[in-house]
Amino acid sequence: MASFPAIISVDDHTVEPSDVWRNRLPSKFRDVGPRIVRAPVKEMTFTGGRFATVMGAPGDEGPVADWWVYEDLFRPLTRLDTAVGYSRDEIRLEGITYERMRPGSYSVPERLADMDLNHVQSALCFPTFPRFCGQTFTEAADRELALLCVRAYNDWMVEEWCGPAAGGRLIPLAIVPLWDARLAAEEVRRNAARGVRAVCFSEIPPRLGLPSVHSDGWDPFLRACAETGTVVAMHIGSSSRMPSTSEDAPPAVSSALTFANCCFSLADWLMSGTFDRFPGLRIMYAEGQIGWIPYILERADVVWEENRGWGGIGDKVLRPPSEAFAEHVYGCFFDDAFGLRNLDAIGAGNVLYETDYPHSDSTWPRSRQVAEEQMAHLSPEVTERVVRGNAIELLGLTPEGLWVGG
Structure with missing residues (x-):
């Protein structure tokens, strides 16, 4: 295409600078809040959909990494966190330091x-x-500190990452204290008052020991999102486990199945009756791709039509699930030629584009070329909608595609 629309990516990632929490927590918490320690990596594995590491003691032999330390959590920065700029064959499961990552991270x-x-x-x-x-904060023992950490992160996100230096090009995405739906609702409203229109949530909350979307446990949070126009953004892996088939399955299995948790999650939402109770609610699946969506919608409609009498949904799912999807759900993709060939079965208004910078799956710096190749059969109007128009509408951006705080 001679002129391709400027991309609005709805799924990139920030690697937090080392001083985010030290700069923003009250002084009594700065030495116990999240902080960076440089130490060797004694062990690092990613099998069966689970990531595990062991930190060595200072002075031990072994590759050195920068580790986030918080309560009993020791989490190293890894090459998978920031892989752009490296060839595919150079990307390994290894710990890194800030000096070894691309500064744009x-x-x-x-x-x-x-x-x-x-x-x-x-x-x-x-x-x-x-x-x-x-x-990370939902699993913490000290809830007072965890809540302060959540708020500190959101303040950093709004005031620094998406602050004046970004010129409206970085769009804020908040986190909430998931352990308390009322506190989560308060945080949604606090950030919505300053223009934040997206909040992170888990694709499958029960895997985190939290209520499912079939309960009313999330109602305060969901009501706050619906009333403020805050989209619920669910990233693959936000249930703390990637899909896998066995405890010894290599990471490639999980990588091939990244969409699966989104598929399970969408069935949950469509069969929960949530969208009928909160008609203003919108949700999106980051990095879930879109090629799987047409069949799950077809199957969900068949189940609703034929099995709702005994399926436990007859009194709460009041219309075909595909109709609810069209009004409430957005799929996000960075590389899905099959899904784009079947866009009519998904809905051009329900699809968002992403680049996944700086992760190993990222199409950077070829995201435009990938989009041009995979969208060549679409009209310019539909391409514009997928690449940026839907995101502008969903995230409350200016017509030029920029974020303006409240």
Whole structure:
């Protein structure tokens, strides 16, 4: 295409600078809040859909990494956190330091420069250390400190990462204290008052020991999202486990099945009656791809039509699930030619584009080329909608695709 629309990516990632919490927590918590320690990596594995590490003692032999330390959690920065700029064969499961990552991972000016290289105008960024929906703080023992950490992260996200230096090109994405739906609702409203229109959530909350979307346990949170126009953003892996088949399955199995948790999650939401109770609610699946969506919608409609009498949904799912999907759900993709060939079965208004910078799956710096190749059969109007128009509408951006705080 001679002129391709500037991309709005709804799934990129920020690697938090080392001083995020030290700079924002009250003084009595700065030495016990999240902090960086440099130490060797004694062990690192990713099998059966689970990531596990062991930190060595200072002075031990072995490759050195920067580790986030918080309560009894020791989490190293890894090459998978920030893989752009390396060839595919150079990307290994290994610990790294800040000096060994691309600066655009954590620095606003360098991020904007890398966005320019990739034809990206604006980007919504998920967390790294808090994990994809803030599980790190949900699992913490000290709830007072955890709540302060959640708020500190959101303040940093709004005031620094998406602050004036970003020129409206970085779009804020908040986390919430998932352990308390009322506190979560308060945090949604606090951030919505300053223009935040997206919040992280878990694709399958019971895997985190939290209520399912079939209960009313999330009602305060969901009501706050619906009333403020805050989209519920669920990233693959936000249930703290990637799909796998066995405890010894290699990471490639999980990588091939990344969409599976989204598929399970969508069935949950469509059969929960939530969208009928909260008609203003919108949800999105980051990095879930879209090719699987037509069949799950077809199957869900068949189940609703034929099995709702005994299926436990007859009194709460009031219309075909595909109709609810069209009004409430967005699929996100970075590389899905099959899904784009079947876009009519999904809905051009229900699809968002992403680049996944700086992760190993990222199409950076070729996101424009990938999109041009896979969208060549679409009209310019539909391409514009997928690449940026839907994101502008969903995230409350300016017509130019920029974020303006409240």
